Amino acid sequence: MWHDRAMSTTGRRVGRPRAERRPDSGLSAREELLAAAAELFTVQGYAATSTRAVAERSGMRQASMYHYFGGKEDLLAVLLEGTVRPSLDLARGLLAAEGSAEARLWQLCRSDVVLLCGGPHNLGALYLLPEVRTERFAGFARMRRELKEAYGRLLADAACCTALDAGEVAVRTDLVFGLIEGVILIHRSDPDRPVEAFAAATADAALRVAGAREEDLAEVRARAAKLAQG
Structure with missing residues (x-):
């Protein structure tokens, strides 16, 4: 997710010398x-x-x-935006897709948890830093807000929520989004938990919070799998 555009014709980053030589990591x-x-x-x-x-x-x-x-703030801002951008890109695609809103919501939940918990470092835990509330991180805040709005739109379109008023949809959106981001604390306490199984279980829990019936979850997962296949 961290691509470097300023490359020489040899494929190496054009920049200043390193303090010491390190084994080639393949990274810019x-x-x-x-x-x-x-x-x-x-x-x-x-x-x-x-x-x-x-x-x-x-x-x-x-x-x-x-x-x-x-400086440090720039590094942190890029890292935080990298924890949101892939999910936001997926959410935009899912909003434009056809088919079951429940399946699309499930897929977004699962993918978001994989992103938050699948890397070598628990970057989601950095959301809790007080520094993140400053103006320097306004770009991250906008991306996160748009992602939450996408959750809300999918939830509002779900069959289990179509009879709800706007206030109730907003409450359930808060709960679902909070559940997904809450995985960063669970992941911190048990980093060796298998991510894929954890992501699927969290997506199931999110659909239950949204109001999906337990007996419908298997069908939701099956439709979500088809979405993931293209």
């Missing part, structure tokens, strides 16, 4: 900085991590890091 310098920041922010904490530590972890001089990012 920018991607290595993001990977280092993700590890340090989630393992030792955002406040306790300096830009020097991020640069050193990626094998780069601190001054060279500023060729790619303005």
Whole structure:
């Protein structure tokens, strides 16, 4: 998700020299900085991590890091947006698709949990940082808000919710979206939990919160599987 556009004709990032040579990871310098920041922010904490530590972890001089990012906030903003953008892209596609709204909602829930819990670091836990409420993260906030609105639109179109008024739909949207983002805390307490099974179970729970009947869930999952196949 972290692609670097400024590449030389040899495929290497055009930029400043590294502090030391590291084994080739296949990542661009920018991607290595993001990977280092993700590890340090989630393992030792955002406040306790300096830009020097991020640069050193990626094998780069601190001054060279500023060729790619303005500082810690820029690194954090890109990491956070990367936890939302794939789900938002999927949500836009699902909104435009035809078929069961319940199946589309289930698929979005499952995919969102896989994204939040499937990486090497629990980046979703960074949502809880007080720094994320500042203006620098307005782009992340807009993306997250649009994603939540997509959840709400799918939920409103679901057969189990068509008779509800707007207020009740809003409450259920809050509950479903809160459940999905709440997986970051469960994942933090049990990071070895199999992600795919956890994602499917969470999507089932989200549909129950939305109002789907237990006896209909197998059909919802089957339709969602067809959606995922294209």
